[in-house]
């Protein structure tokens with residue numbers, strides 16, 4: 001069993017990011033020592049996934065402080081740089097939350113900010129282990145203590161977090177208990193986080209999986225080939241409406257039609273308690289080229305437009321369970337995150 005290279009790692013000198021744009025073919029890193037490089041890495045999905053973005057954002061403030069000292073920035077220039085990090089991608093609430101967590105420490109300097117960012121990273125890994133265990137417990141109680149066939153969408157694994165993963169953390173825990181028969185991995189167009197990243201993680205962990213076109217998910221569920229779906233999240237509203245990778249809503253609708261549970265695995269840091277419902281989630285619109293080309297080759301005629309929302313919102317009534325690091329909320333039964341958030345979470 002191969003361990004995962006961390007998606008995000010503070011080297012003391014800078015932030016080392018595993019370059020997820022070249023996986024699975026190449027394992028390469030981007031070392032970040034300035035804000036421009038970090039913002040570019042976030043926008044190109046070198047680093048991606050809500051919790052990983054939160055950690056990168058927090059370290060990004062330390063990087064901005066060091067760059068300000070090198071370049072002689074004034075306070076306004078420093079604040080503008082921090083804002084660029086915070087706003088590099090709009091949907092995952094964790095990015096802004098990570099920046100906001102360390103902002104009050106900026107006056108104490110880069111080392112203090114980096115130490116708090118490291119604490120956030122360590123908390124995320126611990127939280128993901130708890131999510132995995134609590135999620136596996138709930139699933140095996142709900143579906144019976146037997147090997148299961150799980151459908152996933154996008155990548156909510158170690159690569160999307162500080163380690164272990166949220167949705168894939170649940171899958172890893174089920175596998176550790178001998179309770180995974182098969183994982184159906186939605187390839188997740190247009191950037192293929194499923195086939196390139198989730199399949200890479202599962203193969204390295206020795207977890208049986210099969211990559212499928214996104215369009216296969218409904219029939220996989222309605223034919224009874226999968227027992228449930230487990231997905232991550234980028235922003236969860238107080239009522240339980242859940243923003244996640246585009247295509248998640250289709251998986252949720254298919255789960256409902258098939259009578260299969262839809263399990264969302266996410267830390268409390270992904271819950272936006274200030275957002276009453278999913279109507280206010282900012283949905284990132286990404287470049288047309290991601291839809292109209294692959295490896296630089298056109299996948300559509302020249303001049304054709306593209307519609308490329310990176311996320312969709314699944315209504316709370318379709319979310320069977322939200323697994324957090326402190327417990328499981330049966331959202332579609334009325335247990336909403338806004339009402340259940342622990343004091344500290």
Ligand SMILES: CSC[C@H]1O[C@H](OP(=O)(O)O)[C@H](O)[C@@H]1O
Nearest residue numbers: 048049050154156160232244245
């Ligand atoms: C554990 S959060 C992972 C979440 O983030 C992904 O989006 P992206 O690859 O664009 O950063 C996707 O929505 C995953 O479910």
